Amino acid sequence: MVELTSVSGAFTLLSSDMNAWLYLLPGLAIGLIFGAMPGISITMAMAFALPATLYMDFLPAIVFLTAIYTGAGFGGSVPAVLMGIPGTSSAVATTFDGYPMARKGQHSEALGVALASSVIGCLASYVILFVLIVPISGVVLKLGPLEMFAVAVWGMLLLGSLAGTHMSRGLLAGTFGVLLGTVGMNTAGFVRGTMGIPWLLDGVPQIPAMMGLLAASQLIGLINTTYLIADEASRKISFKKILGGVQHTFRYPTIIFRGSLIGVIVGAIPGVGSSISNLLSYSETKRNASDGDTFGQGNPKGVIAAEAANSSSEGGAMATMLALGIPGGGATAILLAAFAMHNIVGGPSFIANNKDIVYAVIFSNFAQAMLLFVVGLGFVYVAGYVVRVPLRFLIPSVLVVSTFGAYAIEGSSAGPITLWVFSVLGWAMVRYGYPVAATVVGLLLGSLLEGNLLRTNQISGGDFIGYGLERPWALLIFALMLGSILLQAISKRRRAKVAALSAAQ
Amino acid sequence: MSTKSGRKVVWGHLILLAAIVGVVVAYLLDARSVSLRTNNLLLVQPAAFLAIVLAAFVLPGIFPRADAAEEVEATGETWGDLIRVFILIVALAGLAFSLEVIGFDIATFAFMVVALAVCGEKRWWVNLLFSALFTVFLIYGYGTITPFPFPLTIL
Numbered sequence: 284m285v286e287l288t289s290v291s292g293a294f295t296l297l298s299s300d301m302n303a304w305l306y307l308l309p310g311l312a313i314g315l316i317f318g319a320m321p322g323i324s325i326t327m328a329m330a331f332a333l334p335a336t337l338y339m340d341f342l343p344a345i346v347f348l349t350a351i352y353t354g355a356g357f358g359g360s361v362p363a364v365l366m367g368i369p370g371t372s373s374a375v376a377t378t379f380d381g382y383p384m385a386r387k388g389q390h391s392e393a394l395g396v397a398l399a400s401s402v403i404g405c406l407a408s409y410v411i412l413f414v415l416i417v418p419i420s421g422v423v424l425k426l427g428p429l430e431m432f433a434v435a436v437w438g439m440l441l442l443g444s445l446a447g448t449h450m451s452r453g454l455l456a457g458t459f460g461v462l463l464g465t466v467g468m469n470t471a472g473f474v475r476g477t478m479g480i481p482w483l484l485d486g487v488p489q490i491p492a493m494m495g496l497l498a499a500s501q502l503i504g505l506i507n508t509t510y511l512i513a514d515e516a517s518r519k520i521s522f523k524k525i526l527g528g529v530q531h532t533f534r535y536p537t538i539i540f541r542g543s544l545i546g547v548i549v550g551a552i553p554g555v556g557s558s559i560s561n562l563l564s565y566s567e568t569k570r571n572a573s574d575g576d577t578f579g580q581g582n583p584k585g586v587i588a589a590e591a592a593n594s595s596s597e598g599g600a601m602a603t604m605l606a607l608g609i610p611g612g613g614a615t616a617i618l619l620a621a622f623a624m625h626n627i628v629g630g631p632s633f634i635a636n637n638k639d640i641v642y643a644v645i646f647s648n649f650a651q652a653m654l655l656f657v658v659g660l661g662f663v664y665v666a667g668y669v670v671r672v673p674l675r676f677l678i679p680s681v682l683v684v685s686t687f688g689a690y691a692i693e694g695s696s697a698g699p700i701t702l703w704v705f706s707v708l709g710w711a712m713v714r715y716g717y718p719v720a721a722t723v724v725g726l727l728l729g730s731l732l733e734g735n736l737l738r739t740n741q742i743s744g745g746d747f748i749g750y751g752l753e754r755p756w757a758l759l760i761f762a763l764m765l766g767s768i769l770l771q772a773i774s775k776r777r778r779a780k781v782a783a784l785s786a787a788q
Numbered sequence: 789m790s791t792k793s794g795r796k797v798v799w800g801h802l803i804l805l806a807a808i809v810g811v812v813v814a815y816l817l818d819a820r821s822v823s824l825r826t827n828n829l830l831l832v833q834p835a836a837f838l839a840i841v842l843a844a845f846v847l848p849g850i851f852p853r854a855d856a857a858e859e860v861e862a863t864g865e866t867w868g869d870l871i872r873v874f875i876l877i878v879a880l881a882g883l884a885f886s887l888e889v890i891g892f893d894i895a896t897f898a899f900m901v902v903a904l905a906v907c908g909e910k911r912w913w914v915n916l917l918f919s920a921l922f923t924v925f926l927i928y929g930y931g932t933i934t935p936f937p938f939p940l941t942i943l
């Protein structure tokens with residue numbers, strides 16, 4: 284599995300080129316700052332830095348960009364914890380428990396937990412990548428549209444079961460999101476639901492819609508509150524508590540391991556990646572936890588599960604990109620662009636001929652993860668001060684920054700208008716008990732679901748069942764999906780029974 | 789508001805559900821008017837029907853019994869609180885729709901002044917000073933890191 288000659292070559296490459304190390308720190312810092320700003324995605328941060336890599340050698344350029352990737356991956360969880368704003372779709376599940384923890388005054392612990400889980404998840408994913416890069420690439424090649432559809436449906440159904448007390452509202456929110464996600468031109472060329480608006484041809488702008496549903500709606504709902512954390516004493520930023528959060532994370536090695544494994548496997552699937560892995564990991568942890576009922580109310584296990592999975596998705600996405608030359612998302616697409624700028628084509632031949640470079644990238648990512656811990660500690664300490672800002676200043680400021688971010692992403696008023704529409708929708712949905720996260724994921728997966736369903740229909744000639752029976756990986760995913768939902772229902776019933784018994788005593 | 793049979797109507801929820809169902813039905817009709825081919829309706833039609841069925845399951849929650857604890861319009865919320873929320877929503881709409889028309893600088897400053905006042909900042913000089921400084925900082929700060937030039941009027 285591991286070629287020792289190439290490993291030795293990687294060490295030689297890294298020790299002979301100091302430039303590769305020099306770009307680690309600035310890369311992480313850029314990633315952290317950009318990732319923590321609402322509306323600036325990992326992709327944007329990397330796209331912003333891409334031109335600068337043109338004048339670097341290949342290895343330092345890739346190390347610089349992957350450092351931004353790592354930094355921004357964690358940076359997105361800082362606003363997710365402090366303000367309930369997921370910087371990216373991969374931080375959606377972090378808001379479920381991270382934000383309630385912050386509202387309870389446990390923001391320092393939540394940030395410490397998120398940082399430690401991210402670092403460990405990232406490290407674990409690269410260890411798995413180091414050992415399994417060749418077998419993973421073989422598995423990913425076997426996944427067709429039916430398998431992708433199955434994974435996306437799994438993510439959706441899990442959200443329905445995460446919805447809490449009103450399952451019908453959760454499923455309606457998810458289905459509504461899927462429908463909104465199919466607006467515009469589909470892969471077969473049919474244009475629906477655009478109302479004659481040209482920018483809707485490409486679909487509803489996803490990031491502004493996500494920011495509106497999850498963030499702006501929360502802020503509008505907080506207008507009658509003075510501070511994010513009601514208790515003045517709890518607003519203090521404590522380095523000791525951040526470290527306490529870090530220490531707390533190590534009590535749950537199973538959650539971290541499960542999250543990392545889910546992150547690597549799901550992250551390796553192109554187009555699905557971290558936006559589902561964090562939800563899968565969160566849901567699996569909730570199902571297995573004895574205190575699953577407290578998830579969503581500020582349980583640190585939820586933050587650990589989400590962060591371990593979304594950070595380890597980076598390793599999975601890198602596996603697909605390096606092994607197959609297929610970008611799993613925007614960030615790996617930019618890495619491939621950087622490859623092209625240096626006249627290098629990613630894919631099976633790249634791995635076969637340049638194993639030393641691949642291992643050097645993996646080793647530099649070990650170093651990035653370690654360094655992220657140190658830089659991240661300082662960063663979260665400074666960022667934590669946001670809870671001390673009175674909401675009368677914070678609400679308008681964040682709304683304006685989000686509006687600017689929405690404009691920057693779309694390059695026109697389409698972004699801010701979408702943000703506004705979905706803020707109002709999100710505010711109303713939160714008010715009446717609809718899980719907005721289900722709508723967000725539906726919106727993100729709508730076109731993916733439709734595209735893969737159409738492809739499956741074309742390949743199978745309409746015979747879905749006959750075709751499905753010939754696809755063992757699809758059957759395995761469907762079996763896992765059914766098993767996971769069944770287990771979820773059983774554990775829910777068991778928890779309800781225990782709660783009823785303890786209430787009776 | 790209670791009905792004769794001892795049930796309440798949660799009007800806000802009713803409006804939200806009507807909006808969701810309205811959008812779903814309008815989208816389904818639009819999609820069907822484009823084409824009835826499988827490649828157009830394979831996902832949209834079943835998903836729309838599912839959404840309508842799920843909405844029917846949600847409907848009873850909009851008319852809870854008068855003595856039910858849940859489904860009360862947010863407790864302790866006054867009309868004044870709701871009006872403030874609506875002013876903020878209208879101000880955000882003003883910001884979104886006017887950015888390119890009157891310039892990011894003026895639109896941002898105007899939104900900040902209104903939103904700060906709505907969110908509870910009573911000192912007018914703090915409001916104006918913070919709004920002006922924040923606008924300048926954001927325009928120049930964000931402008932340097934994003935690839936799109938923001939249309940400006942004054943700055």
